[in-house]
Amino acid sequence: MSTSSRAQSNCPTPPASAVPAGATADTATAAPTQPHGPLYRVELVELHAHLYDLTLHICQPARQQRVSLPVWIPGSYLVREFAQHLHGLRADCDGHAVPLRQLNKNTWEAATPAGAQLLRLRYQVYAYDASVRSAWLDAERGFFNPTSLCLRVHGQESLSHTLELWGSAATQDWQVATALAPITPDAAHADAPHSLGYWQAADYDQLADSPIELGRLWSASFSVRGVAHRLVVSGAGPGFDGERLLRDTQTICQAAIEFWHGAHEAPPFGHYLFMLNARHEGYGGLEHRHSTALICRRADLPQLPLGGALAPALAPTPAQVPALGASDGYTSLLGLIGHEYFHAWHVKRLRPAEYTRYDYDREQHTELLWLFEGFTSYFDDLLLLRAGLIDEACYLQLLAKTLNQVLHGPGRLVHSLAQSSFEAWTKYYRVNENSPNATVSYYAKGSLVALALDLQLRAEGRCSLDAVLRALYQRCQGGPMHEADLLAVLEQCGGRSYAPEIAAWVHGCADLPLPDLLRTQGIDWLTEPAPLAQRLGLRVSETEGLLIKNVLRGSLAEQAGLAAGDEWLGLEVGSASSDCTSNGNTRTANDSTSTTPSAWRVRTLDEVARHAYGQHSVVALVARDGRLLRLPLRWPTPEQPQAHTVRLQRPSKPASPAPASPTPTQAAGAHPVNLLGWPLAASSSDRP
Numbered sequence: 001m002s003t004s005s006r007a008q009s010n011c012p013t014p015p016a017s018a019v020p021a022g023a024t025a026d027t028a029t030a031a032p033t034q035p036h037g038p039l040y041r042v043e044l045v046e047l048h049a050h051l052y053d054l055t056l057h058i059c060q061p062a063r064q065q066r067v068s069l070p071v072w073i074p075g076s077y078l079v080r081e082f083a084q085h086l087h088g089l090r091a092d093c094d095g096h097a098v099p100l101r102q103l104n105k106n107t108w109e110a111a112t113p114a115g116a117q118l119l120r121l122r123y124q125v126y127a128y129d130a131s132v133r134s135a136w137l138d139a140e141r142g143f144f145n146p147t148s149l150c151l152r153v154h155g156q157e158s159l160s161h162t163l164e165l166w167g168s169a170a171t172q173d174w175q176v177a178t179a180l181a182p183i184t185p186d187a188a189h190a191d192a193p194h195s196l197g198y199w200q201a202a203d204y205d206q207l208a209d210s211p212i213e214l215g216r217l218w219s220a221s222f223s224v225r226g227v228a229h230r231l232v233v234s235g236a237g238p239g240f241d242g243e244r245l246l247r248d249t250q251t252i253c254q255a256a257i258e259f260w261h262g263a264h265e266a267p268p269f270g271h272y273l274f275m276l277n278a279r280h281e282g283y284g285g286l287e288h289r290h291s292t293a294l295i296c297r298r299a300d301l302p303q304l305p306l307g308g309a310l311a312p313a314l315a316p317t318p319a320q321v322p323a324l325g326a327s328d329g330y331t332s333l334l335g336l337i338g339h340e341y342f343h344a345w346h347v348k349r350l351r352p353a354e355y356t357r358y359d360y361d362r363e364q365h366t367e368l369l370w371l372f373e374g375f376t377s378y379f380d381d382l383l384l385l386r387a388g389l390i391d392e393a394c395y396l397q398l399l400a401k402t403l404n405q406v407l408h409g410p411g412r413l414v415h416s417l418a419q420s421s422f423e424a425w426t427k428y429y430r431v432n433e434n435s436p437n438a439t440v441s442y443y444a445k446g447s448l449v450a451l452a453l454d455l456q457l458r459a460e461g462r463c464s465l466d467a468v469l470r471a472l473y474q475r476c477q478g479g480p481m482h483e484a485d486l487l488a489v490l491e492q493c494g495g496r497s498y499a500p501e502i503a504a505w506v507h508g509c510a511d512l513p514l515p516d517l518l519r520t521q522g523i524d525w526l527t528e529p530a531p532l533a534q535r536l537g538l539r540v541s542e543t544e545g546l547l548i549k550n551v552l553r554g555s556l557a558e559q560a561g562l563a564a565g566d567e568w569l570g571l572e573v574g575s576a577s578s579d580c581t582s583n584g585n586t587r588t589a590n591d592s593t594s595t596t597p598s599a600w601r602v603r604t605l606d607e608v609a610r611h612a613y614g615q616h617s618v619v620a621l622v623a624r625d626g627r628l629l630r631l632p633l634r635w636p637t638p639e640q641p642q643a644h645t646v647r648l649q650r651p652s653k654p655a656s657p658a659p660a661s662p663t664p665t666q667a668a669g670a671h672p673v674n675l676l677g678w679p680l681a682a683s684s685s686d687r688p
């Protein structure tokens with residue numbers, strides 16, 4: 001429970017003035033306006049119970065003062081019902097209890113006495129969600145998004161909000177990281193025991209957008225274009241090569257700022273914070289205007305060689321660091337860092353018109369997530385390539401992985417990107433066994449639309465997608481936008497209307513013309529046999545036997561009657577019921593592939609493939625709902641539509657030449673280079 005109390009009849013004031021962290025080009029970090037708004041005192045005392053104790057002081061409360069906790073956090077499009085973890089809410093004025101009435105799942109109303117100057121609410125929040133979307137507290141670490149802890153005071157959202165953090169002896173050596181503006185304490189507060197600090201937000205939106213990381217943190221800073229960047233890491237093991245992560249993060253930030261602002265301009269923020277939590281398992285990030293919260297696998301962090309700290313002379317130089325591969329966990333981490341940082345421009349500032357103001361009480365639908373998540377997914381890997389952190393081969397592998405993810409999902413043929421964006425709340429974020437058949441990822445296919453547009457624009461020689469996004473940012477002044485704004489800048493930069501492409505690629509469901517578009521840039525589209533799971537139309541788990549997770553629409557597995565949840569136990573080959581050819585005719589006795597009937601226990605698809613070798617059909621023995629079923633299954637042939645997977649190959653010939661004289665758009669700074677950065681006019685011998 002709380003270790004101290006600040007019960008008083010007058011409004012508490014912040015302990016001193018707010019000091020914006022770093023220089024600010026962003027009004028969001030300006031010093032707060034008067035009068036003082038809500039003050040939250042957050043106490044980290046019951047670490048083992050994972051409970052934050054909160055006291056909320058509301059000055060000049062309304063007679064019927066309403067407060068509510070958000071049901072979702074912007075950037076993660078699912079109603080998460082954070083109020084499920086709020087307990088013990090009570091209210092008082094001058095030490096006298098005030099009646100509280102709960103109005104709905106996340107809203108309460110206090111009947112404040114007439115003339116009351118201060119209403120005090122006290123409550124606890126249970127925090128044991130290790131994701132970046134909610135809150136966590138244990139003896140090692142604290143983390144929270146204010147959307148999980150801080151009740152919104154209706155009518156006072158636009159006032160400044162103050163946050164106090166208090167710990168105990170157990171948190172004495174903890175540090176705090178947040179993008180909120182710190183308050184320098186006055187003498188009365190400076191030496192308060194167990195104080196972890198004071199911060200201020202200009203309004204509730206800024207508070208809600210500012211997660212807080214607490215614990216024993218690895219911390220370092222760098223500057224890009226005069227903007228202070230801080231990287232903190234919790235949970236890293238011994239041998240963590242923080243310097244390499246810091247150096248690579250700085251390289252990514254430089255590439256992103258170069259992307260949006262060219263060689264000289266400063267970004268639209270005065271400071272930025274990366275908060276990375278390393279865990280045994282986990283991956284993800286959430287974007288904010290001045291910070292991002294990230295999770296990665298501890299094993300994916302860069303490690304010092306020899307398993308220990310090295311003398312500087314022995315530490316590897318950048319040139320000695322081995323090249324990253326597409327399957328390396330560290331490549332994924334760098335992509336994640338680039339992704340969330342890119343969002344500082346592309347969804348936190350430039351954003352769907354529906355998000356002009358966030359509504360914390362309900363879903364907010366937009367058809368534009370393909371633009372904000374898809375294009376960000378396209379540029380995160382491309383920036384790694386441009387920054388020299390991955391090579392062409394690695395980039396093409398990452399691209400092919402996304403291509404195969406989309407092409408192997410039947411849902412792409414029935415659900416458009418605009419629909420997928422709008423229904424993110426009920427489909428993308430509510431995955432079930434039928435999801436691959438019913439929806440398409442606006443991340444993956446959205447990134448392919450970005451690729452297709454970029455290739456088309458470059459092939460027509462007037463500009464690249466870089467120029468389009470920069471023009472869009474300028475047109476909308478880094479704020480709310482509509483799809484019509486994108487169409488307008490595409491026409492302005494590309495020299496013609498791209499409405500047909502957007503209609504077909506975003507609002508339609510046909511496959512994108514990527515094989516041809518990639519060839520215009522000299523990138524070869526090759527096919528090779530798909531894994532057995534894809535040829536059968538299955539997604540499986542093999543950790544505890546062979547469990548079927550998904551059955552793809554129109555597949556051989558669906559035709560056989562296999563279903564999600566089945567455990568594939570065995571295989572019969574050569575038996576009468578398995579003995580039918582792919583066209584349904586029974587094979588003859590002198591068929592060279594016929595075998596003696598036999599049955600086999602299987603635990604992996606590799607075992608299935610081994611026992612089914614040479615067969616036209618088999619019988620799958622599966623367990624379902626306590627029964628055993630025999631399901632005749634046609635064996636895939638090379639002619640099956642899903643029998644292939646795509647591989648992209650390093651260009652074998654130069655890209656098509658650029659127009660003889662640059663267009664005005666090119667002269668104004670377009671990129672006359674191909675996707676991989678090769679000059680379009682290069683001769684074959686010039687290719688790097």
Ligand SMILES: [Zn+2]
Pocket residue numbers: 339343372373376
């Ligand atoms: Zn994203």
